[in-house]
Amino acid sequence: MMQLIFHGGAREVGRSCIEIATGSRRLLLDCGLKLTEQDSEYPIGFSFVNDIDAVFISHAHLDHTGALPLLDHKGMDCPIFATKSTKAITRILLKDAFKIGRINHQHLGYEELDIREVLSCMSRVKVDTKGNLDGISYEYFDAGHIPGSASVFLNVDGTTFLYTGDINNSETRLQHAAETGFPEVDVLICESTYGDREHPDRMKTEEEFLDSVEAALKAGGSVMVPVFAVGRSQEILMVLARRKFTAPIYLDGMSIEVTNLVLDNPDEIKDAKSLSAALKRVKLVKSNADRMGAIRKQSIIVTTSGMLTGGPIMHYMKYLTNDPKNAILLTGYQAEYTNGRLLLEKGQVFIDGVKKNVKCKVRQFDFSAHAGMSQLKALVRAVKPKKVFFVHGEEPSVLKMHEWAEALGMESYAPGLGDVIDV
Ligand SMILES: [Zn+2]
Ligand SMILES: [Zn+2]
Known part of the structure; x- marks a missing residue:
């Protein structure tokens, strides 16, 4: 049996x-x-x-x-x-x-x-x-x-x-x-x-994502890229490394710890060398002062959480969602009852328990x-x-x-x- x-x-x-x-x-x-x-x-x-x-x-x-x-x-x-x-x-x-x-x-x-x-x-x-x-x-x-x-x-x-x-x-x-x-x-x-x-073509998704980053920077804005700590944040760093941007890239939240850990086990990913090189181009956010520094100037901010349900992205959104020049580029599926889903459906997010209208640009990309x-x-x-x-x-x-x-x-x-x- x-x-x-x-x-x-x-x-x-x-x-x-x-x-x-x-x-x-x-x-x-x-x-x-x-x-x-x-x-x-x-x-x-x-x-x-x-x-x-x-x-x-x-x-x-x-x-x-x-x-x-x-x-x-x-x-x-x-x-x-x-x-x-x-x-x-x-x-x-x-x-x-x-x-x-x-x-x-x-x-x-x-x-x-x-x-x-x-x-x-x-x-x-x-x-x-x-x-x-x-x-x-x-x-x-x-x-x-x-x-x-x-x-x-x-x-x-x-x-x-x-x-x-x-x-x-x-x-x-x-x-x-x-x-x-x-x-x-x-x-x-x-x-x-x-x-x-089905998923859209991956190369096309990458190009559109990079074009959106570039467009926001050209307009004088900053770009928030909410990511899942495991897999997605490393993938996004490697995608961003394909282009040279005028603004610095910041990595914040649990993504930092996970990325280091992924690099500790290089055999279990495809190309640890490229990830390592991509990480070298990035500024790591280690304190609130670093965070405020990233907010004050034009920047690309890669941080958790991927569905806007917590993590440092909440802090960045507090300061950056009011300016239509800025952008939030979602990098994956947004589950029901999450802030990310609310953002896509109603253009709103909860920050510190208060519902806010989001004025910056919002786009979603399928990096599944x-x-x-x-x-x-x-x-x-x-x-x-x-x-x-x-x-x-x-x-x-x-x-x-x-x-x-x-x-x-x-x-x-x-x-x-x-x-x-x-x-
Ligand atoms: Zn899984
Ligand atoms: Zn699963």
Whole structure:
């Protein structure tokens, strides 16, 4: 008997957590949380966790790692497999989530000690290197999504599983395209974030982004570039390095720590040399005085958070959104109920709890680190699994991929939250 249990990430983006249960063994693929407007939602259906044998983590994002401390607190005690960068970045993100939870008086259900225990249980995995745990063999493949990200291949009692994690099989400045030379796969568990839509051409996006920076500077304004700390901030620095600008580039917030850490593990990105060179051209903001310095003159400011929900960008927006010469260039998707979404839909943002009208220019660019619909389909076709499960997508995306796979005659599933399916 072998079953897949969908504790989270089923017809939703967030709290990715899938269990492979064999009767004698329990293995988890990721263990994330879902950030909602006021709170965090955790994977469901975990009454007893002491007998979990192993967790395989695909990458550091909180929607794949954020529930680890909670399960630790409930008594989970097993090896947690992750790449070197994933472990290092997870450390930063878990600590930050804990700090923010405390500030917002959330009931997290775990202590700081649990984060330390999770990190001490983390066992390092190298990509393209086979490992073994009590007869289960596993192998990680570069997933091209963020530094350290991987797809997880498992052979459990003769049944082979491939869990894509978040995957990008197109090349970016920062990451190689995902590796796709997998062994034969019985069961494919495939992300579907962009299962119902395509990305615009990447080179065109880069050019338009750089043109927008240049136009704002030429008009005498400054440019704010809100970024996610992991992946996106490094990618944006490398894109900006392609042109010479008259104004200095500042890097602020958690992006600084993460960029240094990414450079500490140069094997897990495509071109550490270029990132390092790009970083040398940048002024690092280390104090409030630096920050005010950047605000007073024409500048390009790259900082967290990517959806304008906190971080130093809040400070910059306070001073720079009133001037129509300035610009905010969003670098990715803006989730519902975020300041970024409010900005796009209503031209307003909350700063220090007060809703403000934004007078500067606003544009959004798609620097996504996920495969688009055609790339996902190409991936599924190349893997040729016996069964495919679509996860990690809003319902329309998941269903679109599922219907496509069924029409091709594949045994396809679009599991719902809490579903238990025999494989
Ligand atoms: Zn991710
Ligand atoms: Zn994700």
